Amino acid sequence: MAVLPEPVQNLAVAFERLPGIGPKTAARLTFYLLRAPEEVSRQLAEALLALKSQTALCENCFNITRAGQSLCEICSDPERDESLICVVEEPLDALAIERTAAFKGRYHVLHGVLSPIEGIGPEDLKIRPLLDRVRRGGVREIILATNPSLEGDATALYLRQQLLPLGVRVTRLARGLPVGGDLEYADQNTLLRALAGRQEMD
Amino acid sequence: MAVLPEPVQNLAVAFERLPGIGPKTAARLTFYLLRAPEEVSRQLAEALLALKSQTALCENCFNITRAGQSLCEICSDPERDESLICVVEEPLDALAIERTAAFKGRYHVLHGVLSPIEGIGPEDLKIRPLLDRVRRGGVREIILATNPSLEGDATALYLRQQLLPLGVRVTRLARGLPVGGDLEYADQNTLLRALAGRQEMD
Numbered sequence: 001m002a003v004l005p006e007p008v009q010n011l012a013v014a015f016e017r018l019p020g021i022g023p024k025t026a027a028r029l030t031f032y033l034l035r036a037p038e039e040v041s042r043q044l045a046e047a048l049l050a051l052k053s054q055t056a057l058c059e060n061c062f063n064i065t066r067a068g069q070s071l072c073e074i075c076s077d078p079e080r081d082e083s084l085i086c087v088v089e090e091p092l093d094a095l096a097i098e099r100t101a102a103f104k105g106r107y108h109v110l111h112g113v114l115s116p117i118e119g120i121g122p123e124d125l126k127i128r129p130l131l132d133r134v135r136r137g138g139v140r141e142i143i144l145a146t147n148p149s150l151e152g153d154a155t156a157l158y159l160r161q162q163l164l165p166l167g168v169r170v171t172r173l174a175r176g177l178p179v180g181g182d183l184e185y186a187d188q189n190t191l192l193r194a195l196a197g198r199q200e201m202d
Numbered sequence: 203m204a205v206l207p208e209p210v211q212n213l214a215v216a217f218e219r220l221p222g223i224g225p226k227t228a229a230r231l232t233f234y235l236l237r238a239p240e241e242v243s244r245q246l247a248e249a250l251l252a253l254k255s256q257t258a259l260c261e262n263c264f265n266i267t268r269a270g271q272s273l274c275e276i277c278s279d280p281e282r283d284e285s286l287i288c289v290v291e292e293p294l295d296a297l298a299i300e301r302t303a304a305f306k307g308r309y310h311v312l313h314g315v316l317s318p319i320e321g322i323g324p325e326d327l328k329i330r331p332l333l334d335r336v337r338r339g340g341v342r343e344i345i346l347a348t349n350p351s352l353e354g355d356a357t358a359l360y361l362r363q364q365l366l367p368l369g370v371r372v373t374r375l376a377r378g379l380p381v382g383g384d385l386e387y388a389d390q391n392t393l394l395r396a397l398a399g400r401q402e403m404d
Contacts, residue, residue: 007256011249047213054209
């Protein structure tokens with residue numbers, strides 16, 4: 001595009017590398033920043049540069065934490081129930097559960113799911129440290145909150161096999177119709193699970 | 203959110219400041235970058251920092267150009283027809299027209315539209331330099347390509363009044379049904395314009 005000078009092109013290309021941002025959105029963001037105060041670009045650039053250098057993984061649950069802290073805020077919070085561990089695929093999943101404000105236990109972030117096709121086995125995930133946490137004792141229940149997908153289910157099944165011999169209760173998040181969803185548009189599998197998991201009204 | 207350390211929070215907030223990026227997209231982008239190679243964040247940060255310092259406005263058409271160049275690539279290209287000027291609101295509009303590869307003239311970027319409500323008058327736009335370009339002679343036609351909106355139309359009308367006395371032909375982009383659009387979903391005004399502007403089939 002003859003009309004785009006190199007610095008503008010470079011930024012648009014860098015935006016396009018992000019997931020969910022296509023060429024049109026990348027151009028729109030770039031031209032927005034050209035018009036916005038320099039402050040806006042600068043703050044974004046600084047936050048980007050600080051991201052990796054100022055964050056680390058919690059040594060207990062492997063969620064994201066500040067660099068220099070060995071434990072994340074949740075693992076170092078004595079108010080959180082350490083006998084209850086919610087196992088998630090990614091830090092973003094823990095964030096989603098935190099937003100419900102209904103979970104008072106702790107987390108364990110696997111950083112992925114088992115995927116034979118992509119060559120991801122148990123050793124590539126934070127599974128051994130989870131088993132170690134349970135072996136150290138004091139854990140009553142493990143809630144498997146991997147995604148309700150083929151790989152999430154397979155990972156949950158594998159974890160259940162590993163965890164049950166350790167004498168801990170293993171649960172999985174309920175399946176059914178999403179709240180606010182429309183029965184007419186629910187897929188067959190979701191409807192099957194909703195039927196199978198039907199509950200007494202109270 | 204107790205679960206989000208400050209550097210992660212900062213980046214999510216910086217992303218949220220961009221247009222069209224809500225809290226969920228901002229979180230998704232941030233967590234994507236946490237997992238991606240540091241290279242990806244760094245290149246985006248560097249492109250952001252270079253954006254303002256390495257760009258300037260073309261002294262002739264006010265499109266974006268490299269800092270240090272007084273004329274943009276289009277204005278310094280002898281192959282482009284300088285007797286034909288396409289007037290657009292923003293640099294992104296010129297880019298959209300360039301993509302058609304059908305326009306071989308030059309541009310003039312207004313950097314906005316007249317908007318009495320927002321207090322934007324003719325002096326706030328690059329209107330005077332456009333009139334100067336025409337007064338210097340050699341301009342045959344001005345294509346007014348402001349947006350087909352209330353303000354874009356008002357700006358085009360104002361420009362027409364200023365330009366006609368200078369003895370130049372003034373045209374406006376055609377209105378009608380968008381290609382690939384659906385007549386059933388066209389709004390009343392578009393349909394009215396499409397009817398009024400109907401053409402012989404050939």
